[in-house]
Amino acid sequence: MLSKELTQALNEQVGHELSAHNHYLAVAVYFAKRSLDGWADFFFRQAEEERGHAMKIVRFLLDNDVAPYIPEAKEARPQYADAAAAVESAVKAEQTVTAQFEAIMAIAQKENDYRALPLLQWFLNEQIEEEATASKLLDIVKSGINLFQAQDYLPAPHAAGEAEAGAEA
Ligand SMILES: [Fe+2]
Ligand SMILES: [Fe+2]
Structure with a gap:
């Protein structure tokens, strides 16, 4: 049985993943509005992946006899100073999420929770x-390459993670 503290932390993370979904939708819209469809597609897919992460935690909680609440997701607006700022927001967001998972992992570790630890290691x-991919994108934008041409150099979509995100934990 999951502890109260761990259950609460995982449930809050559902909200962070849903907020990440919104955030990436906003980044995708920023690019789509400028006809940078390759960039937009990349972030639309990334948004789907974040939704998959939220679902993975919801399923895990259900499998562990918890009925999770669905936290409110943060509003996200496609207002960035430039493309670099949009991509930089993604890098920062991924670093924040990494720290969130490390904190949840510390709880699971402290409680010797061998149910949650493999899930958390997966995340x-x-x-x-995701941090590595976001950093690559930022390097591409900062290189000064034309953003339309850069679409030929975008990292491959994160197909493996996407497939796994939909699978049972
Ligand atoms: Fe995520
Ligand atoms: Fe992510």
Whole structure:
């Protein structure tokens, strides 16, 4: 049985993932509005992946006899000074989420919760990939390359993570 503290932390993380979904939708809209459809597609897909993360935690809680509440997701507006600022917001957001998972992992570790630890390790691995991908995107934008041409160099969509995100924990 999951502890109260761990249950609460995981349930809050559902909200952070839903907020990440909104955030990426806003970044996608920023690019779509400028006809940068390759960039937009990348972030629309990323948004879907964040929703998948929220669902993965919801399913895990259900499987562990918890009926999670659905937290309010933060509003996100596609207002960025430029493309670099939009992508930088993604890098920062991923770093924040990594820290959130590390904090939840510390709770699970302290409680010797062998149910939650594999799930949390999966998320941490996912975060390492997502941080790396977001940093690559930022390097591309900062290189000064034309953003339309840069669409040929966008990192491959995160297909493996997406498939796994929909799977049972
Ligand atoms: Fe996520
Ligand atoms: Fe993410």
